[in-house]
Structures are given as C-alpha cells and as structure tokens.
Amino acid sequence: MGLPGSQVEIDPSKLALAFYCLGTLDLTGQLADQNTRESEKELWRQWIWAQQTRSERHGTGFRPGNYMTAIDGPVDVYSEKSENPPQIITTYTALLSLAILRDDFTKLDREGIIKFLQVCQNPDGSFSSEPFGGDADLRTMYCAFVISSMLNDWSGIRLPDAFKFIKSCRTYEGGYGQIPFAESSGGPTYCALASIYLAPEGDEAAKLSDSERKQTIRWLIQNQEPSGGFRGRTNKEADACYCFWCGASLSILKARELTCELSLSRFIASCQFKFGGISKAPNEHPDPYHTYLSLAAVAVYPPSNGQSWQLQSLDPLLNANEETSKWAREHIPQPAS
C-alpha cells in the first residue's frame, strides 16, 4: 500500500497526514483491538518514534518523515547543516498520533522538547516552524501551546510574548488572522482560541473580555451559511474543514449550543464521496485532511438522528478523541519520580 507519485507534496508533512488518518480511525472506533492488530499498531509507533531527532543546541522534536534522511547518515540527530530538522507542527501531530496508538512515551525526550520550543520562539512571541527559521503564524503558536499542555510543562514558552502575538492577530471582525494584519479566518481563529484556553490557569490577561467574546461568537455564527456548512471567511463559500475550525471554536467559547447542528451534519453528509472519504464541498475530491476534520466536527456536533453518526466524543482543545486526550495527559508529562 502506498500513495502515487502525484501525491509527493505531502511528503514534507507526512506526519501530519498520518495524524489525519489515525485520527479518523480513532474517532470511528477502528483502532480497538478487534479492528486493528496490535502488531500493526506497533509498526506505526516505531515509524513515528524513528522521526524523533535531537540536537544538543536546538532541542528535540519530530521530523515530518524520512524525505530528507540519507541512507548513510545518522538518523536520530540533526544539525544546522543536515537539512532535516524537526518541525513544530509534526512534533505536535507525532505526540498526538502516539497517544492515539496508546504509546507509553518512555522514549520521549521531554527536556529536549522544551528546549526545542524555547529555540523556536521568536522575539515577537511567535514560533518558527523549525529551529532555524521558517514561517511563524498562529498554527505554529497553537502547536507550541498543545505540546506544552500535553507535557504539563510551560517552561518552553514565554507566555506574555505569546499572548501579545495572538492579540496582534485579532481583527475588527472578531476573528483572528494567520499573522498580524491578516484577515480573520476560521483556522487561525481556532488556533488562537484553543491556545488561550489551553494556557495555564491564572493568566487572566490572555482571556477574552466579555465584549470580545461576544464579537467572536457573532462572527463565528455568521459564518454558518444556508447550506449548513461553515465558511472560513466572510462572504466565502462553505468548506467542510471550517465546520471544525469554526464549530470547535464555538465549543471552546462555551457557545456550542448556538450552532444549527442538524444543517451542519446535512452539509457534511453532502460532502461525502461515493467511494469513501469526505471532501471540502459537494462534488469535490476527498482527502484525509477534510475527512478527519469533518468527522471531528460531527463529533463536536452529534446530530440526534441516526446511529451511524455517533462518534467518539472529542476534546475540542486538543482536537482528539476524549479518551486519547486523557491518555496523552496521563502519559506525556514527566512521570513523578
């Protein structure tokens, strides 16, 4: 089994793809022992662990995959010159994927990961996608927050700077843009809100004011369009992935009950492809990203009609099955010595 050569663009984010596939299996209960052999899960875990890579100076994280690892080279260390450093997004997806596979995390280099986060944080509070640079936006911010939250260790983030960056991405519409000055969009809005609400208790400065919260809820609710699907930006078309980004954002803001969940599931049903998978809109080609996020949206908004729509319930902050989230929080932090 494998992917055709035309899919080569996903190679530099293979671990993210793995997460969407494993997440889909997790939400639909396909990873239970009677459905997937333990030996198979063990092989998957081994491949993910093979991506953990270290550097004394720059910390430890997970590479997206083997696409830049040479056959003769060291496979578990990197340097500024090796061109195969770990990335913050795939470090997050690796940890969550391993939790989905119920790994015991004895191989995790926790101190190294904290170091990696420290190295990735920029003076403006944002996080670069890797220790030697790369784009920095609310996606990478969210990854830093989830990783810290799963480790239950916040020493990798300068929180006040991070909050300042998040605030600078807020726009007059009530959502957040990917970087400062950019237009409000569903994905970055989810990343901003999830980060704020993952932050440790007591960081009141980070929280939204009452009027900000109201404005954000309004913008999110306005993004549900008549087809029942959510759009990511004002006046754009509905897209299945925004059913999650906007829908989960409302859930984080404790305004879940304001969404019209029946029409939401109707929209997602219309995005199903006849040979399997879910696409971004009706009559488009399906892919793992839209399939997973659609199911995640349904898990946040289970429609009351029909058994086949009943999925595992979802933790909207970690974007994972609640059982998986619980597992991550129990096994990823440093065990008490």
Place this chain on the structure above:
Amino acid sequence: MEDEPLFADRPEWADVVPLEQYEGVIPLAPIFYTNEYKDATNYFRGIVKTGEMSPRVLDLTENIIRQNPAHYSAWQYRYKTLIFLNAPLDVELRLMDELAVKYLKTYQVWHHRRLLVQQTKNPAPELEFIADSLQIDTKNYHTWSYRQWILAHFNDDALWSRELEFVESMLNYDLRNNSAWHHRFFVVFQSGVRKGDEDRAEVVRRELTFVKTKISTAPNNASAWNYLRGVLDHSKTPYSSLKSFVTPYSVPHSSHQDVTSEDIVDLENPLPSPGAQLPCVAAIEFMADAHESNGGDDLMRATELWRSLADEHDTMRKKYWEYRIKEALQNVR
C-alpha cells in the same frame, strides 16, 4: 522538464555521490516516487552532505521545487546558496513571479519571497506583482497577507500612497470581496496615520460615507456591514447615531416608498436601491444592537427585532438570536 536527462546521466554531475532516502523502519503511507523525483532528490541529499553551494545547486533545487513545491529543504538550501553565491536576487524574484502564480497556495513560495525582499529591500515592484497575482485569485490568503506584510514591514509613504485606490479597484470588481474590505481597514485604521489622514474624525466620516454608499448599492453584503461595525467600534461611535441611515434597510420596501416619493435626497443617508432584497438581516441586527446599547425601553424593541430574526428572517440562526434575547434580558435583572 520531462525532456531533461536525469542527473545520473549528466556528466557534469558525475562527481556527486547520490544518496538514497533512508527507510529503516517500514514507512507509513509510502509514496511511489517517480524516477525523476528520486533522481533529483538523491543528488540533493548528496549535495547537502558535502555542503556544496554552487550555481548547479540552483538548477537542482529548481528542478525539485518544480516537482514538489512543498519541498521545504530544497527551498531552504536554495536560499542559503543564493546568499552564499551573492546571486542576483532580482533574477530570482522574476523566477518567483512565475512559481508563485503556479503554486499560489504553497506556504514555501511566499516565505522564500519574504526572505528575498528582506535582502533586496526593494518592495515597490512587489505591490505590482501582488496586484497582478490577485487578478488570478482575488481572495488568495497568502497573497493578501504578503501585501500587508510588505506595507507594514517597509512602512514607506510612497508604498502606502495608492492603497485606497487599489482597494477600490478590487471592490469595483467584486463588492463582496472581504479580503479587500479587510485590507481597507488595515490601511486606514490599523497601521498608523497616512499622510493627509491626520484629522481622524474626518477619516471616520469619509469611511462612513464610503461604506454607506457601498451598502446602498448592495445591502446584503456582510463584508460591508462588518466594516461599518468596525469603523464605529474603532471610533467609539454609538450605533444609534446611524439609525436614520439603517432604518430603511431594516424594513420591507413598501414601508419607505412614501419617503422616496417625496424626493428627499439625503447624501448622508443613501437609500437602498429599488431592486434590493429587503428587509436586510444585517440591518435588523444592527438596529437591535443599537437599541440594546441604549438600554431602558429600547431593550424591548431590540428583543422584538431579534425575535423577528429568529422566527422569520434568519431562522437558521434561531438559537443564536434567542440567546441574544436571553442575554440582554438577563443583564437587566
């Protein structure tokens, strides 16, 4: 590119030892690479190992990028090589003009461009390039964010001078392009004070006139209403000060036909066009918010309007409008 020989068959590459990809553990979701891709990336791994930075590395990385524009390391190594060779970056930018349009949705294309422009420090041609590429995809998120970054990063008066004109041309093409509305807000309110815009009260008046005109042309345009709210929130102007403008949009056509027949032309408060679909949900919502902030007896008027949205004009958001009623009444007690 299919006509090009493999790197393995090129004599000028004979001195490089190609390195295959490591696959020690059974891979998850393996990709069946094409021969051309395997060939180029094998040579790239070989180059990275020796640390070579030469003109032929530019050929090799371009070859890989054309096969896989998301190849993070090829971009990164290409950039380092350009800097090391002190290569002419304007030539690189012209190549990027082609690749950016081809791979508009790839993060790396834009990141590379940012790095280059930070070196050339010549942002002016970028605005033209962006305007051209927005013709192809008028709402492309990367392209718009790149424009905002160019303006904010270089923050040069000459760069800013024609932005409003640019926004208007984008809005003339599509009045519902929220990216253009957002950009206008960024230019006017979010990025310092432009030359000639020192009188902020006057700027607010100008923007209100602008958005009112656009609403009168197309009343059911969420982008314009959000912009209007944005201007009012930013300048702390109460919503109720716009009641006379908004009211005609919040009622069915017949209710204000009498007014139009009296031929009152009020430039401050342009009326909806005769063919407009009324009442407009955004106008009813706006009036309700105005009533709510007035409080007192007006609160009942707000709840009546929300009720009409929940039951008649915007039933899909019934639960939201009922929540607004509940919240407003709770705050009274």
